[in-house]
Amino acid sequence: MTELPRFGAGIWHFASYVDRYATEGYGPPVGLLEQIERAGAVGDLSVVDLNWPFPGFDGSLDELRAALAAQRLSAVAITPEIYNSEFVKGSITHPDPGVRRHALEVLHEATGVARELGCDYVKLWFGQDGWDYPFQVDHQRVWQQALDGLGELCGAHPDMRFVIEYKPREPRVRIIFPTAARTLLGIERIGLPNLGVLLDFGHSLYGQETPADAAQLCIDHGRLFAIDVNDNMRGWDDDMVVGSVHLVETLEFFHTLRKNGWEGVWQLDQFPFREDSVEAARAGVRAMKAIHRALDTIDEQALAEAQSRHDALAAQKLVQRALLTAMVGED
Numbered sequence: 001m002t003e004l005p006r007f008g009a010g011i012w013h014f015a016s017y018v019d020r021y022a023t024e025g026y027g028p029p030v031g032l033l034e035q036i037e038r039a040g041a042v043g044d045l046s047v048v049d050l051n052w053p054f055p056g057f058d059g060s061l062d063e064l065r066a067a068l069a070a071q072r073l074s075a076v077a078i079t080p081e082i083y084n085s086e087f088v089k090g091s092i093t094h095p096d097p098g099v100r101r102h103a104l105e106v107l108h109e110a111t112g113v114a115r116e117l118g119c120d121y122v123k124l125w126f127g128q129d130g131w132d133y134p135f136q137v138d139h140q141r142v143w144q145q146a147l148d149g150l151g152e153l154c155g156a157h158p159d160m161r162f163v164i165e166y167k168p169r170e171p172r173v174r175i176i177f178p179t180a181a182r183t184l185l186g187i188e189r190i191g192l193p194n195l196g197v198l199l200d201f202g203h204s205l206y207g208q209e210t211p212a213d214a215a216q217l218c219i220d221h222g223r224l225f226a227i228d229v230n231d232n233m234r235g236w237d238d239d240m241v242v243g244s245v246h247l248v249e250t251l252e253f254f255h256t257l258r259k260n261g262w263e264g265v266w267q268l269d270q271f272p273f274r275e276d277s278v279e280a281a282r283a284g285v286r287a288m289k290a291i292h293r294a295l296d297t298i299d300e301q302a303l304a305e306a307q308s309r310h311d312a313l314a315a316q317k318l319v320q321r322a323l324l325t326a327m328v329g330e331d
Helices: 032-042 061-070 097-116 139-156 180-190 201-206 211-220 247-259 277-297 300-308 312-326
Strands: 007-010 045-052 074-080 121-124 161-165 195-200 224-228 266-268
Touching: 007 277, 032 045, 032 061, 032 277, 045 097, 061 074, 074 097, 097 121, 097 139, 121 195, 121 224, 139 161, 139 180, 161 180, 161 224, 180 195, 180 211, 195 201, 195 211, 201 211, 201 224, 201 247, 211 224, 211 247, 224 266, 247 277, 247 312, 266 277, 277 312, 300 312
Parallel strands: 007 045, 007 266, 045 074, 074 121, 121 161, 161 195, 195 224
Antiparallel strands: none
16 A cells, blocks of 8 residues: 555644634634644644644744644644734735735744744735725736735745645635636746645635646646645535545545645645534544545556546546445444
8 A cells, every 4th residue: 555645734623713603603712732732632643734923822932842742743834824804905915015014024924933843835825815896906916916925925035935825715705816727827927936836625626626637737837835625515615524525526636646746745624613623633534544545446547548538437437436445444
């Protein structure tokens, strides 16, 4: 059997959540150190993605390192919070140049923290950069502001990798990096080798992409630096447990990664609002392990032959056999 990949999770997986209806939250607040303990309790995680500034934690980086080490974890990424109310009209595309400069200062600080923690990358999610109404923005101007800001950030830190996590909408009605293709266009315009894509499987579904196709596109351009994995009903970014809805498409996504020799963390980005966060993480990892076993058993030659004929039924038979036997022996 092929060696298992590293598994990780966004640390927010182990927090508590609010929405616009349950504004009091779906549970009591969970501090960062307790989130780390919960991540360690999963048993299969080796890395976590951390928000910056660290929520509810004012200790030193040494204390944070010790807390991670106690759970046999390390930080794979820093995700700077450039999408909160402070940046309600955007971060690097905010109409106020002072706010744009402050957003870049936050990003530079986050990069320094990522370097101190030995992270693989800094994750950039521009959830507030975009628009809500026709004629609200000058599209050429905000696009150029985004490219200029990213060029400044990535150019200042050539030793660090940065990834753009694209998403079609939420919280803005339209986010400036909504698809794999548009994100790649921006990256190619900037032209720096340390800027790539984080492909969130659920965002790709929500954007009506085929995640395997989006992954192949990013790989073909040499820009697939990281992935986040979850599931949804395709009408919203539900962040459900991996494989709980689109299991076959999840298999196709990971098959594309393996076919191209892509090696990176298989990272959870789930939001278990009503589920136990540790058990939800275990369920996601269990699904990914089953997918990993299924990839080992697919008859690749027969699949290639079926695909050469565009024979959907033959291909489905092969992947269904692999998937439906992969969970045998699981608890």
